[in-house]
Amino acid sequence: MLHPSCRCLPSLLAGLLLVLAVAAGAPTMAQEGAAPPAETSAEQMDDLIRTLEDDAERARLIEQLRLLAGARAAADDTPARYWDSLGATVLAYLSAQSAAIGEQANEVAAAVAELPSLLAWIGDELDSPAAQARWRDVLTNLAIIVGSSLAGLWLVALPLRRRRKALERRATETALGRVLVNLAAVTITLVPLVVFALVAYVALTLIDPRQTTRIVVLAFVNGILVRGIIVAAARVVLSPTAGSRRLLALGDETAAYLYVWSRRLATIGVFGWVVAETGLVLGMTDGARDALLDLVGLLIAGMLMVLVAQNRRTLADALQRPRHGRPVGVLRRRFAEIWHVLAFAYIVVVYGIWLLDIDGGAAFALRATVLSALVLLAVLALFAGMDRMMTGGLAFGDDLKAQFPGLEARANRYLPLLVRAVKAVVVVVAGLAVLEAWDLGGFAFLSSDAGRGVAGRVTSIAVALLLAVVVWEAISGFVERRLSGVDEDGNPIAQSSRARTLLPLLRKAAFVVLMTFIALIVLSEIGVNIAPLLAGAGIVGLAVGFGAQTLVKDIITGLFILIEDTIAVGDVVEVGGHSGLVEALSLRTISLRDLSGSVHTVPFSEVTTVLNRTKDFSFYVMDIGVAYREDADQVIEVLKQLGAEILEDPAYAQQILEPIEILGVDAFADSAVIIKARIKTKPIKQWFVGREFNRRMKRRFDELGIEIPFPHMTLYFGEDKKGEAPPAHLRFDADAAALLAPKSKAARPAKAASGD
Template sequence: MLPISRAPSCRALFAALMILMSGLFAGMVPSAQAQTAPATTAAPHITAEQARQLASVLNDETRRKEFLTTLQNLTQAQQGGTQGANGPSKLKPDGLGAEILGSATDWSRLASAQAHSLLRTVVDVRAIGPWWRHMRNSEADRKESLKLLLRALGLAFVSTGLFYALRFLLRGPRGRIEAMARIKGRAALIKGEDDRQAAEEAVEREAASTPSEATGESEEGQDKERLSRLRHQGALARLMLVLKRLPYSLLCLILDSLPVLVVPFIALLIIVIDPDADESTTGLLRALSITALIAGGLIVAVRTVLAPRRPWLRLALLSDSAAVFLFDWTRLLVITTGISAAALETLDDCGLPDRVVEALLKIVTLVLHLMVAVMIMRSRPRVMRLCDRGDRRGIGANALHLFGRVWWVVALFFDMGLWLVWAAEIHHGYAAIWKLFLRSAAALVLMRFVSIILYGVLERVFRTAPGWVALSEDTQTRFSRYYAPAQRVTSVVIVVLTVLALASAWGAPVKALFGVGGLGYRLISSSMTVLIALFLGVLVWEATNLTLERYARKVGALEGGAARLARVRTLQPMIRIVLLVLLVAVIGLTILSEIGVNVAPLLAGASIFGVALGFGSQKLVQDFINGIFLLMENALTVGDAVTLNGTYGVVEHLSLRTVHVRANDGSMNIFPFSSLGQIINYNRDFARAIIIAETGYETDTDDVVAAINEITAEMRADERFGTLIIDDFQMWGVDALNQTSVTVRGTLPTTTAGRWPVQREFYRRMKKTFEAHGIHLPYPTRFVEVKGLGPVPQKEETAERSPGQNTQEAGA
């Protein structure tokens, strides 16, 4: 069996059945226009001279071509005038879309006319107005109708009161009967359970005493025989249980029937004591009594068989919920039918026109059929649980499961179909509906086999396709994602084929529709073209994505490929967006062209829009193109420390046209790619920490170089900075002789991330090391001379000053 999830939706089948049934029965009903149309129409007439001129034109090749050109021009002019009146047409006159719209318009117009005709035959209440005016003007008829209504209402009210009063009086005897039936039923259940256990023990003893080797039968055959014996024993026990309940049920039936007899008794009493009784009142009361007897008798009979909420009286071996469900719906249907029949009988005797009574009868019958449809829908879970009992296996269980899935469609079909046949008064309608049902069943069975084959082939293709060619794991994963869409497309195809099969079974001209040049043929051809375009688009999309992913993994596996991988990841969304836009444009134009939309104006408009966009957004295009080339050249990557147009910061985001840089002060700077005149990237390959040492003239530069090398050795030995320094200190030497200092310059190669940390730490250690080695770091000194002070001993001060200070003073 095919899984339920793969089977065509029963709701879709039901919808197709209802649509086809309504269309067919609407077609069976003669339309009002056809009935009112004249029997004959005036035939076109031409003279003999006109016929000879037409023959001469057709025989001459040149004149025939001119004639055909004239006809084509007239046709185009007429179409243009129609389009001008209804608005500009965007579909080709001979395109698929125009043909589908034309066919849909014709079908909807025909269906509307036929439905209107059917509705008018069902709801024909136009005669109520004349009848009401007649009753208002005729006092005798009005009095006669009022007399009948008063008798009918009196019968209804008095009978209802006596009915419930008599039921109340009979509650005591009925309760005692139920109590006895309950006691007997409990004893019968205990005896039945004992008989079942005894039968099981007997079967087990027989199985133990006669092994399968002695009888020559298999164990499976013996098990079947035992189950058959137990089943027969259970059936006999149930029959005996029903027979024991039957006397009490019959007594309850008699007691329940007594209140129903109140209605004819009250009707007879009214006829006897009525001084104005005549044939019309007698006939009405007799008809109402018969209706009440039939309806009440049916309800009493159903209550006796089902005995809702009283299993000890139930003759039908059903569960409590099933018995209550069936009784409630049966009582509702019978009461509705009885009240409607009584009301229509009363209105008919009051002089209501027969057409109106017939229309009201059809409406009431439609309401009853709709109630039956609701009952069928609400009983679906119960029937499904009954058909899916766990102890059943084999072909029978599968058949029951299929019945549980589709029985309600058949029931609704016959429910509404029978009403349509009766209401529309279709000749030989009941024979036609049975014929249609058998054809539909055959079509559904055939489509069931087709669905099994299609779903099975689909599942096998997706399961075995990885073995046909060597597919990577990613390719297999992407391939498996399309199983669900393929399954949905297959479901749509199956539903369409099912509708076509049902249409063919119901006599629709499917062959002519799908012939060469027909609407169905063009529709299938266009659908195949669209599906192929979609398949190629998906293939290109997936191939591009797989290629990008493989290239990204290949780049990431290389040594130092993190930066290149980041560049590839940055370019991937852009490539996908461009590819998606191209695919959507091409496939969209293909679909519109197949539908019949004239794509030439769209292409021309797109070209004009593209030219206008190119002139109006040159800067935007320049941003996009510059960004693509900068990213391809690996000029920028997210996380790089850069200086763009004099602004230093870290790249946080790259879009199609802008780069976002976070500056040291926290501000976000956004630069369009076209505005970047200079790009300084500090995160490429390696960096250099520039070290500048300024010492006094009295310091030996060799001591400075030794101190710098010492600092470099210490930092390379440090765990925090050893991984950041990639080489020894590169001494450039004495770089400048200043007025008061000597400049020694060199660089320390580092990683791109270690430039600033290494430089700051180097300067910190350099200060401490110079102080420890007595290397003087010069700083500017200023002397202020104040006049009027006494002389200062120059000899002692000169002795206390160092040579370097004297030099600085002289320089100052």
Template sequence: MTVSWMAIRTATLALVVALAALAGGAQPAPAQPAPAEPTPAKVKELLDLLADPGVRDWLAKQQHARPAPAAPPATAQPSLGARMASVREHLATLAAAVPTVPDELARASNILGLEFEEHGLFRVLLLIVGFVALGFGAEWLYYWAGARVERWIVALPLDSVEHRLRAVAVRLAYGTGIVAAFAVGSVGAFLALDWPPLLGEIVLSYLVAFLAVRLALVAGRFILAPGGERFRILPMTTPAAAFWHRRFALFVGWLAFGWVTVALAGTLGVSLDVRRIVAYVLGLGLLAIGLEAVWRRPRPAPQPVQDGERAPARGWFGGVAGTVLLSIYFVLLWLFWVASAMPLFWLAVVAVALPATMAATQRAVNHILRPPGAADADAASPGLIAISLGRGLRAALIVGAVVLLAHAWHVNLADMTAGDALTTRLVRGTLNVVVVALVTDFVWHILKALIDRKLGAAQAGGSPDSEEARRQARLRTLLPILRNVLFIVLLVMAVLTALASVGIEIGPLIAGAGVVGVAVGFGAQTLVRDIFSGMFYLLDDAFRVGEYIQSGNYKGVVESFSLRSIKLRHHRGPLYTVPFGVLGAIQNMSRDWVIDKMGVGVTYDTDVDKVKKLIKQIGKELSEIPEFAPHILEPLKMQGVEQFGDYAIRIRMKIKTKPGQQFTIRRRAYAMIKKAFEANGIKFASPTVTVAGGGGDAAAVARQGLELVQPPPAAS
């Protein structure tokens, strides 16, 4: 390992010395004999002057200086006709500059050729390649030094939210180190040497372009992770991740090198109009990359369809219509750019990119912050942190889009806050309304997530008679009401704040609302009574969701309730919607415990003590059944003889159970009583009719009774 490190260090030092020698920086090269002609010295002086930033700025000002009227105020916006005239003038200027393109490029080529003639084209290319190689060498050294760290990152667990957040932070730091190593090895080594002005600017510009490409590759690998699905931040398939990773790097590379090339053309004296033409031609490459990505982007795999089912319809974005529309959209963007209609260009970019970016950001946040054990972020409900971070990022994206559009449309936001014109106040009010809506949306989703989280925890099962179960039932009852109240409060506050931000006085509005509220209160006393009655029912904990209650003629299980009414589901199915004001006294049949009374009738010759022992034994056996044991609070027992009837002795029994369980236990108890009584010779009493009489008289009476009940014979 020591030998390899020494070899690497020696090779790096040798490469740096070679580059320094090529550049002629630290140690100047031996003086060459001056040519006989004075032209090369003057050319060199011209190149030095062109490389001077002050001279370039002066030339640009002199070239584009035109007499113009006084600039309008920052808040004044040109009319549509003025904008169209500006577009026509821009296109006419480009058309006039097209014939001069060959001459301009030839002059720039001559200046560049003279620079290469002095320093050598091969030498310049070798310098660029050498510094790029230094950057890759420094990056390789970073990989070599951090090999153990990389293996540790690969083995990181991703089972919980904390583990995933730690993995994201570590990977971000590691990727930043990669870019920093390349920058230090390439750009840093370049800046450590002295360079001729024009040559230094050329080499540095293309090194920065290479650095942009490396940054795009590292950022794409960090977000998409084409080689490691475990660390992917934006959820998608592995082929799709690899596809978009390559297209993103290609797009950034073409944009960076094209930008550098156009900027260097300005350094070489190319006019602004010709540089624009070159930029628009290079923009066709960006357009081609976008169109190729749209037409060849990976489609989601079709879902398996069973026999007799219809295939699910694909969204418009995934179909041919969506591809055509996106292609037209990219072509329009290029046309807006060529026409210098930058307000429309940025408006079109924001209109499509902002919703897509917000959706992708929310998906990435939900994927990273998904609950433990949830494999699919779309199937799991997002947690509090995911909602907070997602809404915060969405608000930041919207604010950034507003600032970008304000800059593109030449709207001075600072002047908007101080101006008093009608348009200024309307625009300022609109911005304030957007801010209020974003803040309200953020606060509402945070509060809603908290309440939904509590409701989800309150749905957990447990012992019905425990204190925790009672507390959860109370939460299931009160939290939906609290959520609705908070929504109404936030909505009213947001509306009032928005009205105040656009200049509407809300003091008289609030006073008028108070007067109207008093009038409505007098006119809707029943409604007010229902609302207040419901509040006190909830404060008294009179009922909870899932409990069986009875009030007058209404009874059933509490399914839900609103601010003024309650919904009761009868055990036979009907649903009652009862206003709180008409409930009155409530009989709650689902609290704590119930005592179920049972009775049987036995004949008068029955041994009551034996019956008591049998019922006691049945109660003991009933309590030992695993299905019923948790629900029986006191075993079945006989209370004694209730009454002597005409034909039976009424025996009274009771059993104490949990609410709602008495019906099933009662049916099993009756079955066990019947079986035990039959086995021990105890007879159940039944009503009998005894007809007394003697001999033939009784038979005559019986025949007479039969004749009375039988129908007469049919006539022949």
């Protein structure tokens, strides 16, 4: 079986195809031409001429032909309409083919029945003195001519063997070098065969044997030449002892294995045919010769089945092995599981065609097999070249990668997709070529109306896909450039929240729209009527519009909010009675996270008013309350000093956009005078700056003795017209005092002591 060291699956397939091609050629040598048509006799031609020359006879003949034509038309009126149908045509074809195959099967059975006659002929030849003399003459001349030819071959081959071994030891790295070395190897291999043929024909001319002996010797000489050419071709292609000049990427053991099988099949096929044909010359019956050829074909078919069975697991493992890090596809995995079944079926079908001697079947099978093998080899070679180009030919240098890190990924973004598309086209063309090789009308289908229609639809789909890719790439590139833009110094440009929110949504919406249009175009091109689909989509949309009005309202409101840039990710807003930091925006909802960490998901349909606290900039507004006895001007001056001090702190100065703004005395509260001020900051930084300002203000007010009043109540009894306050009369109730005694200071230590 094949060794696991096989380095490349295409090369393994190529080697197996080479062996199958060698085997397919042998049985076709026995294929006979079709029987010539029967000839018209001279008497019949003379009668027809005399009838046409006589006017009366000619008129009578025309009348008879008219009557026959009318009767035939009347009789065949209904069957003519019947045979026009496709099913009847197929049945008629199958019936005719079944009859032909039945006749061929009878001939095969007759040939098998001739096997006893083969044994009887051999016995007669051994018993007959004349046959013995003929055999002695044939074998003697055959030994002399073939022996002298082989001696000449060996005399020439021995000096060339050292040259051939030197070529085998010569290492070549380039493909051109391997081709040149193999051309030299072909020359060295064919020279001894040429010498063999020259010696054989010269010896045959000098000896000048009888006609029967000459035919037998020529058959064996030509068989040896054909077998030698086949073996030489297999040796050059497989190079079992010279891996450096091997055209196929095979391991040494695998190449030797395939070479051995090529020699076996060539030897059995060629010499089996030679023996059968020479036996016919020497007196073997036609039936015995056909039976012998059937046995040779059966032996070759059995050997091929053994070859397939030996490599069933190895080739399946090679087919299922991932290549270039890509997983194995479903079709390839299934083919790996059943490839041997297909190979067995192919061998049986080809052998059946040859065995039944279908007119032109063997030659047709050989031609179709060789052409299919060549097409497959060309496809494998093209795929290998494309993969090699992808891995090495289009790679970027290290300097270019270092200078432009993202250039290679951008330049090769759609290259794998393009390679897959080209491979798909190659596979389609190869499939058509294989169908054409088997006379199934591959390329003829393209020239038909149906083929042109299919080609036009495929072209339309390909153009639509190409345009969709171009549009998608333009939109995606625009979004990526906007989101990852850099300045002249290479520093990233900070994007607005609106851009970070809308651009990804734009890309998603473009993807959905493009996929929808592509799906409709593809369905239309493959023959599906999309009008009902569009009508159904309209009805579904209408039903969804009525049944999901809230959803539609959510989407429309959200779309306008996003377009108007009312809210963006990172803002602090209040919507629908909820407030917090905007974490995410979709076309339907807004997600807020409040100060405690809770997430609020608010549908846009509930948003009637939006309060954005961090739009472009923010203000920290302060209502500072001081006691009525404090000097308002002094307090305002202290606030200005605190505003100047906080601007000198780098940690806070970069967050403040403008100095503190004192708006003045704003209101008189119950126990304080309210002075209003504000600080303009960057978005979301107002609380950070305001808390620090409050800390400093509390500390400065404590230092200066500025009172920040707390709520208290003052009792005012009023004044008379003279400006004197009336006296306040107080009365103490002893009973009330006794009730309050446990709560007095004197009672507290006693209560504490009793508690211990």
